[in-house]
Amino acid sequence: MLLYSLLYLTGYDLPLEQIKQFRQWGSLTPGHPERGLAPGIEITTGPLGQGLGNGVGMAIAEAFLSARFNKPGYRLIDHYTYGIVSDGDLMEGVGSESASLAGHLKLGKLIYLYDNNHITLSASTQLTFTEDCEKRFEAYGWHTQTLDDGNDLDAIDQAIQNAHRETNRPSLIIIRTHLGYGSPNKQDTYEAHGSPLGEEEVKLTKENLGWPPDQSFRVPEEALAHFRKALDFGEFAEEEWNNLYQDYKKEYPHLSAELDRLINDELPDNWDSDFPHFPADHKGGIATRKASEKILDSFQQKLTGLIGGSADLNPSTLTELKDGGNFCYSPEAIGDLQGSADGGWNYAGRNIFFGVREHAMGAIINGLAAHKGLIPFGATFLTFSDYMRPSIRLAALMGLHVIYVFTHDSIGIGEDGPTHQPIEHLASLRAMPGLVVIRPADANETVEAWRYAIKSKDKPVALILTRQNVPIFDRDELASETGLYKGAYVLADSSEEYPQLILMATGSEVALIVEARKTLLKQNIGVRLVSMPSWELFEEQPPEYKDSVFPPAVVARISVEAGASLGWHKYTGSGGENISIDHYGASAPGSVLLTEFGFTVDHIIQKALKLLERNKNG
Numbered sequence: 001m002l003l004y005s006l007l008y009l010t011g012y013d014l015p016l017e018q019i020k021q022f023r024q025w026g027s028l029t030p031g032h033p034e035r036g037l038a039p040g041i042e043i044t045t046g047p048l049g050q051g052l053g054n055g056v057g058m059a060i061a062e063a064f065l066s067a068r069f070n071k072p073g074y075r076l077i078d079h080y081t082y083g084i085v086s087d088g089d090l091m092e093g094v095g096s097e098s099a100s101l102a103g104h105l106k107l108g109k110l111i112y113l114y115d116n117n118h119i120t121l122s123a124s125t126q127l128t129f130t131e132d133c134e135k136r137f138e139a140y141g142w143h144t145q146t147l148d149d150g151n152d153l154d155a156i157d158q159a160i161q162n163a164h165r166e167t168n169r170p171s172l173i174i175i176r177t178h179l180g181y182g183s184p185n186k187q188d189t190y191e192a193h194g195s196p197l198g199e200e201e202v203k204l205t206k207e208n209l210g211w212p213p214d215q216s217f218r219v220p221e222e223a224l225a226h227f228r229k230a231l232d233f234g235e236f237a238e239e240e241w242n243n244l245y246q247d248y249k250k251e252y253p254h255l256s257a258e259l260d261r262l263i264n265d266e267l268p269d270n271w272d273s274d275f276p277h278f279p280a281d282h283k284g285g286i287a288t289r290k291a292s293e294k295i296l297d298s299f300q301q302k303l304t305g306l307i308g309g310s311a312d313l314n315p316s317t318l319t320e321l322k323d324g325g326n327f328c329y330s331p332e333a334i335g336d337l338q339g340s341a342d343g344g345w346n347y348a349g350r351n352i353f354f355g356v357r358e359h360a361m362g363a364i365i366n367g368l369a370a371h372k373g374l375i376p377f378g379a380t381f382l383t384f385s386d387y388m389r390p391s392i393r394l395a396a397l398m399g400l401h402v403i404y405v406f407t408h409d410s411i412g413i414g415e416d417g418p419t420h421q422p423i424e425h426l427a428s429l430r431a432m433p434g435l436v437v438i439r440p441a442d443a444n445e446t447v448e449a450w451r452y453a454i455k456s457k458d459k460p461v462a463l464i465l466t467r468q469n470v471p472i473f474d475r476d477e478l479a480s481e482t483g484l485y486k487g488a489y490v491l492a493d494s495s496e497e498y499p500q501l502i503l504m505a506t507g508s509e510v511a512l513i514v515e516a517r518k519t520l521l522k523q524n525i526g527v528r529l530v531s532m533p534s535w536e537l538f539e540e541q542p543p544e545y546k547d548s549v550f551p552p553a554v555v556a557r558i559s560v561e562a563g564a565s566l567g568w569h570k571y572t573g574s575g576g577e578n579i580s581i582d583h584y585g586a587s588a589p590g591s592v593l594l595t596e597f598g599f600t601v602d603h604i605i606q607k608a609l610k611l612l613e614r615n616k617n618g
């Protein structure tokens with residue numbers, strides 16, 4: 001409500017009428033602000049701690065873009081990132097991880113005001129949260145100030161100015177406030193947090209604050225006029241910036257063209273012209289994470305707004321941007337450290353070292369995407385996508401262009417054992433509306449998966465990649481990998497009008513159905529193979545296409561995926577079979593596990609023969 005009120009008062013297109021419709025069906029003022037719904041809502045907030053992380057992403061974006069584009073006399077990119085944070089934001093782990101990284105990165109233009117009101121939704125913080133936050137943030141490397149009166153505007157103003165002067169530490173301004181301020185009976189109680197004060201108490205509060213008790217939504221002319229000065233100020237600032245930019249364009253035509261492109265989310269011509277094509281390789285093959293590395297190498301330098309990193313897993317996720325530099329504050333002090341990238345040490349670095357902080361990584365890349373001008377990515381093992389799930393959900397809800405690179409995508413990971421082996425992860429990510437999950441079958445599908453991920457501007461995309469090698473298919477024998485754009489496509493077919501059997505698979509398991517088909521063909525069984533890298537993309541296709549891939553008349557269908565079976569019945573139907581894994585894995589070499597748990601050509605053939613027999617008898 002504070003945000004909505006300020007947007008209205010400062011002249012955003014959010015009429016008072018909308019505020020009266022707070023939390024109502026169809027209003028622009030939902031219970032938690034949603035990005036894109038009303039102007040001025042920069043990020044969707046609600047799950048505590050996420051916003052704190054998003055702000056760190058925005059501050060990184062500002063530091064990065066200013067390092068890249070500002071020139072002497074042209075402070076083109078030059079803004080602070082402000083946020084109001086609450087007890088909950090400071091309690092949540094994602095907030096702590098994000099604050100730790102912000103301090104480490106010395107993000108001096110990040111300023112948070114901590115609404116220190118000693119009350120949460122259900123309790124006094126005396127019951128739950130008594131650590132010394134000032135000391136904690138100092139230890140993170142933040143500049144801190146403590147104020148004891150949330151209504152002392154001069155003191156707050158002064159503190160913000162102090163924060164501006166502090167250029168190489170983020171600032172936390174801890175301000176003692178009172179929840180339900182002015183309410184004679186509810187101030188400083190948790191009841192004031194979640195439920196309305198009630199008619200009588202509102203009246204008493206207004207009286208107490210010297211406000212006419214019977215008027216609602218009253219905005220004195222004088223107050224409105226004061227706030228609306230923001231419009232003149234904004235217009236002036238915009239004009240000043242536009243003038244500066246006109247001069248900059250003349251002096252730096254290439255840079256300004258690049259900046260325009262980044263801000264407008266456009267890709268440079270031929271950005272993908274050097275994409276590799278992988279020659280067929282039936283034997284050794286290549287892991288899709290390794291193929292992904294080669295693909296990334298082929299285009300990342302052309303996409304200057306591509307920025308990101310992994311949660312301490314670069315040697316495994318293979319997502320370092322080579323020669324992309326290391327995003328950091330200190331140019332000289334660091335030197336050649338283990339794990340660092342070539343290409344320099346400063347805020348122009350495109351490799352962000354998130355450390356072992358998946359939660360923060362998820363929230364920060366959302367902030368980077370929301371800021372505009374960048375295509376952020378974050379990488380980790382698929383199993384640890386769980387640590388990012390709340391942020392992934394928000395990226396999907398907001399339609400942010402964020403790319404996740406999740407490698408080590410099945411029990412094929414091997415010896416690390418069940419804690420590291422994803423089982424239900426594909427199903428759980430697919431269940432999330434708005435997220436596109438792509439699990440490519442081979443190196444060339446991985447090419448198309450990356451192309452899709454970079455080009456789709458209005459949604460997050462998760463690339464699910466193998467640790468282990470998979471064959472590279474001969475696309476003269478099998479259908480083109482561009483079928484990936486339709487989510488599922490016929491990779492190979494039977495000669496009859498309708499096949500007797502459909503084998504469908506994703507990722508590493510596609511190679512198994514390709515082999516199984518060869519044996520089944522020898523037994524005169526007409527088999528169709530379907531590679532199904534993305535359920536979401538398939539669901540976008542018209543019904544005719546879907547029926548052409550999965551003809552309703554063909555009921556003998558088997559899915560093969562080294563993950564939970566949940567959801568596959570939609571495509572295999574009640575007459576079909578699912579080769580999947582609905583229990584945790586084990587520690588052993590990946591190939592042993594895949595064999596032990598039924599991901600073999602022989603097992604698929606047995607299942608197929610049994611299924612066909614059953615159908616014949618049934």
Ligand SMILES: Cc1ncc(C[n+]2csc(CCOP(=O)(O)OP(=O)(O)O)c2C)c(N)n1
Binds near residue numbers: 047088089
């Ligand atoms: C991740 C998450 N967990 C739980 C909630 C439910 N919730 C909403 S507000 C709140 C407590 C808020 O306390 P505080 O952060 O101090 O905010 P204030 O009371 O000052 O408004 C909780 C637990 C939430 N929004 N997000």
